[in-house]
Structure formats: structure tokens, C-alpha cells
Amino acid sequence: MRVRLLIAAALALSVGAAAVLFSAPKKAAPPSGWKAADPPAAPGAMAPGLSLSRKGPLLSWLEPDGQGYRLRISRFVAGRWSTPVTVAGGRDFFANWADVPAVVEATDGALVAHWLGKTQEGTYDYEVRLARSAPPAPPANGTSPWSRIGVLHEDGVPAEHGFVSWIQEGPGLRAFWLDGREMPKGGPMTLRTTWVGQVGKTAEPSALLDARVCDCCQTDAAVAAGGPVVVYRDRSDKEIRDIYVIRRTAAGWSPPVRVAADNWYIPGCPVNGPAIAASGRRVAVAWFTGAAPGPRVQVAFSGDGGASFGKPTRIDGGRPLGRVDVALDASGEAVVSWLELAGAGAEVRLRRVGSDGRAGQPVTAAVTGATHASGFPRLVRTGDLLHLAWVEEGPPTRLRAASLPARALPLHR
Secondary structure (H helix, E strand, C coil): CHHHHHHHHHHHHHHHHHHHHCCCCCCCCCCCCCEECCCCCCCCCEEEEEECCCCCCEEEEEEECCCCEEEEEEEEECCEECCCEEEEEECCECCCCCCCCEEEECCCCCEEEEEEEECCCCCCCEEEEEEEECCCCCCCCCCCCEEEEEECCCCCCCCCEEEEEEEEECCEEEEEEEECCCHHHCCCEEEEEEEECCCCCCECCCEEEEEEECCCCCCEEEEECCEEEEEEEECCCCCECCEEEEEEECCEECCCEECCCCCCECCCCCCCCCEEEEECCEEEEEEEECCCCCCEEEEEEECCCCCCCCCCEECCCCCEEEEEEEEECCCCCEEEEEEEEECCEEEEEEEEECCCCCECCCEEEEEECCCHHHCCCEEEEECCEEEEEEEECCCCCEEEEEEEEHHHCCCCC
């Protein structure tokens, strides 16, 4: 972990060494149709997560409570965030700027939450804990009482487990995560998956998808016409850490497929994972790379459910920090969010990109800092509305959110 943090710090310095020569950025003018709607989160809130539900976007976050942290959630309904609900809390939370909790809705309306809990005295010995609520009943604030349903992974090894992504599957949910059960024996980080079922069930035994992956880059997953697709940063035996996808097909889980041949050699984890969105056979993947000729944010499209990808399009402004997310609009074009260095801080930017590689002008959605405290902005779409959540650096940090029409983003130039 020390190596990965040094690598991440070095990357930030390499793309932002000139930032100290400038004053802090001014507040950006909001884009057309922008509606700020800050969530009811306490000062010091961090680690936002956004997911979709039938009754509106779900926002989760961590906030300090004086003794440790608590995981809280709120739902966006009728233009505002509902009264927050606490899912779990305690002194043994592993609170992290990059590996964040989430709350997701199953097909039966139940909600499942995950967070990281420490298991040993070792700094990075933690597990992925789960809780579940019964299907919510209106008009309350969106949840029923929560019950713990165990741990996502079955190994019981005191090691790193996290960077979880979720999709709906059948009456339950499927999870993908980075699993470090081999690391205490000198082995690599792995990518695994399992299905989380209904009431009374926790998780089935997990399946190994990739036996050697990057240690601490986020995973993401989506459902395409052919089935689930998970995207992640791989790690070759020569320390090439490019972006790969794995699909579930009629024959089972596919071999890993590289999205683009960046050939990024880096002897440590950059803590900068990819994002994916899918609609039918259209799949879009966005990611950050530090490979030659320099750091950049890219997006690539697939028209066959993730089996293959076209040439990537670079979309950043020349000084990217990465930390990407992506959504598909109603026309199948991608909207990508990322952090771009600006002055002594950073901007949350949005840009629309077509599968033909044409892109509209980038839009600055918000201003924040360039350190770890600014975390990873999150983006989802409901109808024509894009919902964005991000952390504004402090002290103390503040959790912000806003919505804007997807049509407000500039079309291709």
C-alpha cells in the first residue's frame, strides 16, 4: 500500500507540478440548466456513491460521527434529497477516499449496502460487509430497518478486499470486487464475483475471474444485451496496467479483453480505475492512463456488447487527474466526467462523446481541490437528467450534488 500511495502522489505531481504557480481557481459559472441540490450530509462527509433506483437516484456517503464513521443514504425525489438514513456505523469502518461504500437496489425493490470493516490490527486487513433492507414502502424516507447479512467474500483471510461494483441479476444482485486472499502468501490481487440473494441469504461462493489485477483501482460493471460486463485495470507480469473487460456469455465468463493498448508500464497502483455504461449492445468505457505520450482521459465504444472496442478518443484538457465516470444518454452517446487540474485546484468536467470519436466542448461543472480529499465525482442519468455528486475540499469537506439536462451539454464540434 505504501508503494501505491507514493505512485499516486508522483502521478499527481507529474501532471500538476505547475499548479503551485497559480492562484486557487474561481468558482465556475454553472452550465445551462444546472440545478444545485446539495444532499443533507454533515460537514466532513466523504466517499460519495450514486446508483439508480425506480424511485430516484440513491446517494450514499460516509460521515464522521465523533467516534468513527457512519454510512448514510438519501434518495432524490421531486427535486430534493430525502431525510438521510443511517445504514451502519462504528469505529471499525475503513474509511477511504478511493474505495467507497455503495447502496444498490435489487429487482424486487430491496436495497443492499456494502462498506469496508477492519478485521485485524494490520492497516489494510479489512472485509466487505453487507446489509439489506426490505423493499421500501412509501411515503417514508425510502428505507426499512437494515439488517446485517454477512460478508461478501467467503475466504476469511485477513487481507485487502474492496473496490466493489454491482449489477442487478435475477431477484438479487451480482458483485465484482478486488480480492487479496492470495496476498498474505506473496500472491497477487485477484478479481472475483458472486451473487447476493434474497432475504435469509448472503452470498454464494465466489468465482475467480482474473488471477492478477492492479491492487487498488476501482472496478465498474454494467449489463449489456449479451449479459454482465465488468471493467477493471489489469496487471501483467511485466507491470503493464491497461484496462480490460470480462463478459458473461452463454459459455460462461469470457477471457479478459483489453479495451485499448495503452501499454502503461507502472510499478505500482495509480488508484485510478475505469468506468462503464451500457445500453443494449452499445458499451462505453472511460479511463485514465499515464502511458506515453502523457497522462490522458479516454473513452472507447463497443457495438457488440463489450466483445471488442473501437479506437479510443481522448477527451481531457491536457492536465487530467482522471477519476472518471461515464453515462450513456438516450441517443447512445457517452457523457464522461473527470477531474482536470486548474490553477492550484481542480475542476469537475463533463463532456459528450459520440461513438464516431467526435466530442462536444467540455463543460466545467464544479470546482474542487486536487488532493485525495476531493475523491471521485459520481455520475448517473435518469431520463434526460444527469445527476452529479462530488466532494468540495475544505476544511471541512462538503458533499455537493446537482442535476442538469443531458441535452444542455454541447453536441459534437
